[in-house]
Amino acid sequence: MNLDEAIRLRDPAQLPSRRDEDWRWTDLRGLLRTIPEPSSPLGPQAIGVGPFEGLAAESLVVANGSGPETLRVAPGETRTVILRHVSRGDGAHSARLRIEVGGGARLTLLESHEGGGSSLSLLGVDLTLEDGASCERLVLADLDPEAVAVVELDVELSAGGRYAQTVLTTGARRQRFETRLRHPGLRSEARLDGVYILAGRKHADLTSVVRHTGPDGRTDQLTRGFADGQSRAVFQGRITVQEGADGVDARMAHNALILSDRAEVDARPELEIYADDVACAHGATVGALDDDVLFYMRQRGLAETDARALLAVSFLGEVIERIDFAAGAERVRSWLLARIGAGV
Amino acid sequence: MTQMTRPDSTAAMLSLRGLHARVGDREILKGLDLQVPSGEVHAIMGPNGAGKSTLSYVLTGRPGYEVTAGSAELDGVNLLELEPDERAANGLFLSFQYPLEIPGVPALTFIRSALNAQRKARGEAEISAPDFLKRARSCAADLKMDFDMLKRPMNVGFSGGEKKRMEIFQMAMFAPRFMILDETDSGLDIDALKVVSEGVNALRAPDRGMLVITHYQRLLDHIRPDRVHVLADGRIVASGGPELALELERHGYDKYARAA
Numbered sequence: 001m002n003l004d005e006a007i008r009l010r011d012p013a014q015l016p017s018r019r020d021e022d023w024r025w026t027d028l029r030g031l032l033r034t035i036p037e038p039s040s041p042l043g044p045q046a047i048g049v050g051p052f053e054g055l056a057a058e059s060l061v062v063a064n065g066s067g068p069e070t071l072r073v074a075p076g077e078t079r080t081v082i083l084r085h086v087s088r089g090d091g092a093h094s095a096r097l098r099i100e101v102g103g104g105a106r107l108t109l110l111e112s113h114e115g116g117g118s119s120l121s122l123l124g125v126d127l128t129l130e131d132g133a134s135c136e137r138l139v140l141a142d143l144d145p146e147a148v149a150v151v152e153l154d155v156e157l158s159a160g161g162r163y164a165q166t167v168l169t170t171g172a173r174r175q176r177f178e179t180r181l182r183h184p185g186l187r188s189e190a191r192l193d194g195v196y197i198l199a200g201r202k203h204a205d206l207t208s209v210v211r212h213t214g215p216d217g218r219t220d221q222l223t224r225g226f227a228d229g230q231s232r233a234v235f236q237g238r239i240t241v242q243e244g245a246d247g248v249d250a251r252m253a254h255n256a257l258i259l260s261d262r263a264e265v266d267a268r269p270e271l272e273i274y275a276d277d278v279a280c281a282h283g284a285t286v287g288a289l290d291d292d293v294l295f296y297m298r299q300r301g302l303a304e305t306d307a308r309a310l311l312a313v314s315f316l317g318e319v320i321e322r323i324d325f326a327a328g329a330e331r332v333r334s335w336l337l338a339r340i341g342a343g344v
Numbered sequence: 345m346t347q348m349t350r351p352d353s354t355a356a357m358l359s360l361r362g363l364h365a366r367v368g369d370r371e372i373l374k375g376l377d378l379q380v381p382s383g384e385v386h387a388i389m390g391p392n393g394a395g396k397s398t399l400s401y402v403l404t405g406r407p408g409y410e411v412t413a414g415s416a417e418l419d420g421v422n423l424l425e426l427e428p429d430e431r432a433a434n435g436l437f438l439s440f441q442y443p444l445e446i447p448g449v450p451a452l453t454f455i456r457s458a459l460n461a462q463r464k465a466r467g468e469a470e471i472s473a474p475d476f477l478k479r480a481r482s483c484a485a486d487l488k489m490d491f492d493m494l495k496r497p498m499n500v501g502f503s504g505g506e507k508k509r510m511e512i513f514q515m516a517m518f519a520p521r522f523m524i525l526d527e528t529d530s531g532l533d534i535d536a537l538k539v540v541s542e543g544v545n546a547l548r549a550p551d552r553g554m555l556v557i558t559h560y561q562r563l564l565d566h567i568r569p570d571r572v573h574v575l576a577d578g579r580i581v582a583s584g585g586p587e588l589a590l591e592l593e594r595h596g597y598d599k600y601a602r603a604a
Contacts, residue, residue: 291407296444297454299404300514301432301462310457314448 003028003122003150007094010035025234025266026176026205028148036120039064039091047086051140051335052110055327056080062123065093075102075130080325083111087119087147094122101133108325109137116147116172124152127163134162138328139177140335141169145200148174155179159186166323168195168332170339171202171231179208185217185245193319196225196233197339198263205234212245212275221252224319226312227263237282238270245275252282257289257315312340355420357382357553358522363414364578365402372398374578375414380522383550387564388557389589390575391597396557397441399575400526404438405431418522432458433465435521439511439528446498451510452480454498455517462518483516487543504531512543523547523554529563541566561593576600 001023006014016022017029042063050059059082060068073079087093101107113123129135143149149172157163167177181190194206210219219239227233235254256265269282289311297307316336323329356379365373372395380386390396401409403416405428416423423431446454460470471479484491487509499507508531515523525544529537544567548554556567564572564586572588573580574597581600582588 290444293444293446295406295428296440297446297458298428299406299432299438299440300454300458300518301429301465302458303429303461304427306457306461310449310454311446314446317448 004094004096004124006035007092007120007122010037010092022207022236025232025236026174026203028174031148031174032120036090036092039087039089039093039119041066042086042088046088047084048114050082050084050112050114051142052082052112052138052328052331055110055331056082056108058082059084060097061086062095062097064088064091064119065095065121067095067097069097071097071099073099073101073105073107073133076104077102078106080108080110083109085111085113085121085123085151087113087115087121087143087149088117090118092120094124096124096126099125099127101127101129101135103130104132105130106133107135108328109135110328111137111139113139113141113143113149113151113169116143116149118144118146118173120148122150122152124154126154128156129158129161129163131158132160133158135164136324137163137165138323138325138332139165139167139169140332141167141175141177142339143170143172143175145173145202147172150176150178153177153179155181155190157181157183157188157190159184159188161188162190164191164193164324166193166195166319166332167206168336169197169204169206171196171198171204171233173201174203174205176205176207176234178205181208181210183210183212183214183217183219185212185214185248187216189218190220191322192219192221192237193322194223194225194235195316195319195336196223196227197316197336198226198231198233199228200231201229202231203234205236207234207236208238210239210250212239212241212248212250215244215246215248215275217245217248219248219250219252222319222322223254224256224316225265226257226259227265228259230260230262232264232266235265235267235269235284237268238272239280240272241275241278241280243274246277248275249279251280254284255315256286258286259289309337309340313337316340356380357419358555359415359417361415363402363416364412365398366410366412367398367408371412372578373402376575376579378573378580380553380555382553384570385548385554385556385567386571386573387569387589388555388573388575389559389561389592390600392559394575395578396559396575397526400438400524400557403431403524404428404436429461430465432518432520433462437515437518437520437523439508439515439523439525441526441530443499443507443511445500445502447500449498451494451496451498455480455514459518479517483513486516486546487513488539489513505533505536508532509536509540512540515547516543519547521552523552524557525554525567526557527559528556529558529560537563537566561589564589574600
């Protein structure tokens with residue numbers, strides 16, 4: 001199983017399938033009999049403007065698989081960079097980006113996934129944080145209903161560093177965000193948050209694998225979302241605390257609301273602990289918007305759509321409040337409001 | 345909002361005629377007639393299962409409560425064709441028997457959104473933040489409520505008594521024209537009952553009406569009704585002055601249950 005090779009060699013046998021344990025709810029081989037032709041290059045007019053426009057001077061664009069391959073933030077430097085991943089048409093493409101953040105440097109990465117058409121796409125990012133470096137990654141993904149998209153992120157965290165991400169998505173025909181983080185401990189910390197708002201027949205899979213390899217590390221995860229229509233949400237979170245990684249503090253929570261009886265939420269939180277003096281907790285809940293609460297709110301004068309939106313915003317808002325970059329959080333909040341007003 | 349037809353002076357504020365309603369296949373209201381004139385407080389008493397709570401939900405438009413015949417008007421406006429929020433904007437307020445919790449939404453945020461939604465529906469300007477806070481502080485003080493409680497998520501983790509007090513707080517904030525109090529005394533100790541009743545009595549006015557639904561007479565010692573009605577098996581089977589409540593307290597509902 002290798003999605004990058006499946007795309008490059010146009011070999012559907014390499015697509016991940018339900019027989020791969022970690023992909024059982026996001027089966028691509030059962031979905032695609034053939035791999036589409038390579039996508040054509042995109043001109044600037046097809047690229048347009050992204051959702052983080054105006055929040056950073058520097059902007060990287062990966063369009064139909066073509067774009068920069070490296071980003072380097074020098075030691076001690078503070079930078080905010082927009083990364084746009086734009087897909088159009090019905091082809092297949094794959095890209096890989098390497099990001100290095102030098103010692104003590106800070107990177108704010110404002111990433112968007114746009115368009116999609118009916119393409120098959122893969123974006124792989126390798127992120128290395130040197131000692132004391134930090135990165136906050138905000139992701140807004142709003143793809144066309146026929147797109148199939150996978151985003152893989154591999155993070156190497158170092159001593160005293162911090163990695164934080166908030167992925168917000170409205171899903172696609174099949175979509176997966178996979179984050180793999182090597183956590184050395186040594187006073188470093190990670191926050192891996194997510195929000196999904198799914199309607200129609202959309203699908204979103206938020207998968208993360210955190211490996212605590214050293215002592216005194218923190219991981220905090222909060223994912224919340226809605227599944228309406230015939231949509232399907234997948235949450236898989238695995239935290240492994242290896243032998244010797246003592247004193248680790250790891251928390252994981254996933255709370256879903258199912259808004260229709262044809263929607264589905266699959267959740268698999270896993271904690272594997274082989275070390276001592278470890279504080280770990282995970283919780284997962286799946287519920288529905290409470291009709292009695294909605295009636296109560298309407299009796300006080302709120303229209304039904306406003307009552308639903310107020311409940312939705314308060315439910316998802318706790319994830320947004322954890323974002324550090326204030327201007328980014330503001331942008332994310334309005335992005336969310338625009339989609340909740342329409343969908344929930 | 346379009347101008348409402350002016351009720352003539354003899355017409356009741358709340359007027360229910362031949363009201364039939366069902367929940368699922370079960371008919372619960374079976375031809376209920378009731379007139380509450382402006383300025384009056386009427387009590388509805390009756391045995392469990394008589395349809396008291398159903399009446400409050402039918403009037404406020406709770407989904408699942410289907411009116412099959414009859415009419416319900418508030419100041420000549422047909423309530424039955426309005427959404428629950430439109431009924432609220434028309435001045436109808438229900439103090440719930442079991443108030444709901446709204447996780448993540450601070451009480452003041454919720455009340456302000458609801459108040460402004462009502463004002464907008466009536467074509468009025470939004471209330472300013474300072475005016476709103478001033479009003480909230482004054483209402484909270486009247487009801488001897490800790491103001492910090494209003495910053496917490498609505499009703500979340502509140503005791504039964506605190507929730508009831510929060511209902512009356514909202515009633516005071518919205519200043520509705522017609523109020524339905526559904527078993528407001530349940531969950532209240534005697535001191536809380538006094539405070540809450542004072543809050544309710546403060547809202548009595550010549551241009552307002554009130555329907556107090558209760559199983560026990562105790563509440564009516566504090567909120568003195570002008571009229572008392574007995575609801576049994578989906579109909580009003582007896583009406584009288586405040587003395588009727590005392591009689592019910594002594595003799596129970598048996599004879600009405602049999603009559604129905």
